[in-house]
């Protein structure tokens with residue numbers, strides 16, 4: 420470990436009930452860095468943070484701090500403190516005493532040299548003067564130095580969270596862990612606190628490890644973002660790296676607004692998507708499936724006929740500096756940003772600079788589809804067929820009522836008809852049938868590879884949706900087959916909030 424690394428996680432893993440919550444986690448964090456763990460709910464962010472804090476012991480791997488494995492040390496022996504989303508302040512104490520509370524319980528650990536040269540360890544309490552100095556300094560950093568005497572119950576949510584932060588930094592930890600600390604605040608307060616946290620980070624000069632599921636928050640605050648999914652790191656990089664060069668479809672879709680397509684290579688330096696062939700500066704084997712990302716700002720709207728890519732404008736929102744358009748190309752919906760004003764329902768053409776087409780190797784174990792709508796029977800509506808899916812996975816602790824509504828653990832009901840979801844179907848979750856009527860979807864084999872111990876088949880449906888399938892058997896290219904999904908293995912995620920679907 421280099422000197423500049425304050426903490427390093429090496430092959431860290433944690434299982435609950437035989438399932439990995441965090442797996443093969445490798446990360447070295449620099450002194451003073453602002454690192455953010457970003458990912459959807461349940462991806463292992465909190466578990467990783469709790470292992471760093473010492474509230475959870477890893478099953479495997481090491482957590483190295485200054486050359487020592489601290490993975491099994493209790494929390495109070497680590498130079499680390501945590502700020503939680505639900506900050507438990509003491510309502511009967513004022514601001515000063517809330518911050519001083521831990522200090523007054525703590526003992527200072529000092530090594531004393533006796534006259535004969537031997538060293539003894541001694542513990543003593545902080546003096547009132549030491550407590551005063553430390554609390555005053557912490558309150559100054561969080562901008563609450565005029566509030567010492569105030570009762571915490573009279574403070575706003577943002578101010579209370581600042582007290583919680585002061586309490587966490589008063590001990591001068593080397594690393595501050597923050598688990599969705601702004602989650603309970605309203606949007607305006609969140610934005611303000613984001614800036615304040617950045618300022619505190621600069622003032623303190625210590626390492627922040629921050630957890631959020633909000634990509635915008637991660638992009639604005641972090642030096643380094645660690646994108647996680649299902650307990651695994653997907654990508655580590657600066658915000659610009661991750662925005663501009665996502666390594667896979669999951670990262671691209673999770674970070675910011677993007678247009679994501681299934682594409683296929685159709686010859687040297689050519690790929691096909693949106694029914695068009697594009698020359699690209701990459702070479703892929705023939706018929707290789709790839710993911711393509713187009714950022715909304717990288718697509719230009721042109722008069723009809725100027726490019727072969729014909730589109731119609733279906734929606735427009737003014738965003739202050741530009742317009743955001745929804746445009747439809749055959750059956751695909753795209754988001755486009757443009758500073759010029761265009762009419763709704765206008766036929767236009769789109770220009771895509773081939774050097775701005777971002778091509779990614781396919782996620783290797785799953786088919787990924789975005790914006791697949793649900794119907795009134797909670798089924799996924801693909802262009803050529805329907806599939807059942809477990810919608811309870813959209814919300815932790817929810818279930819489906821007899822009337823087909825999703826019901827949260829707080830008894831809020833959601834009608835998810837027309838909700839668009841991000842769908843993942845593992846390659847091993849699709850079965851092929853020689854009788855096309857046996858499946859939910861019908862397609863033709865366009866490719867069949869031998870993968871050492873099984874075959875990988877690429878199926879294409881009539882509306883040119885491609886599915887990759889792991890199969891024991893080989894099939895000839897051109898064969899018409901039925902596809903049946905193992906619906907228990909289909910994963911879905913809603914990109915936005917479910918509130919719009921409350922009943």
Ligand SMILES: Nc1ncnc2c1ncn2[C@@H]1O[C@H](COP(=O)(O)OP(=O)(O)O)[C@@H](O)[C@H]1O
Nearest residue numbers: 435436440458459460461462463464465466467
């Ligand atoms: N104490 C626990 N017991 C059992 N399962 C847990 C426990 N803590 C977390 N998990 C599971 O581990 C996974 C990761 O959870 P968590 O780290 O809390 O995710 P995140 O913070 O990213 O939302 C989830 O599937 C969660 O249900």
Ligand SMILES: [Mg+2]
Nearest residue numbers: 461464465466
């Ligand atoms: Mg969490």
